[in-house]
Amino acid sequence: MSRIDEVLEKARAELTRVAATDVARLPDDHLLVDIRPLHNRVADGEIPGALPIERIVLEWRLDPRGDHRVDGFTEDTTVVVFCNEGYASSLAARDLRDLGLPNATDLEGGFRAYREAGLPVREGGTPPIT
DSSP states (O other), rough: HHHHHHHHHHHTTOOOOBOOOHHHHHHTTOOEEEEHHHHHHHHHOOOOOOEEOGGGGGGHHHTTTTTTTTOOOTTTEEEEOOOOOSSSHHHEEEEEHHTTTTEEETTTTTTHHHHHHHHTBBBOOOOOOO
8 A cells, every 4th residue: 555545545544525416405504615626626517506626725714713604604614625526525624623623524526526416516616725
């Protein structure tokens, strides 16, 4: 097993990952965060209601006590991060938990699993929160 596989396995052991078909059952106050780059969102579309926050600024925008955080969440909010296939998002969710978001997790299989499940997707291109 490669080192990154070990790191990923350890990160996922701490998460209760969300299946694409369970997104509709998330708590009303959940935060769905798309960490994919803009070019992926333009090419493949976006999940309606997801906040586009690219990975490079994720911790600064979601630090519950940070000066540069986005509005609309608390330390108790369920935050579900997703990328294309659910790898980078597992590591991102781990990092958000370390920041003080105990309910941070990720979308199993990422955007692709969501789209393949036939769930609603809209045209992409929403500018990311910077």
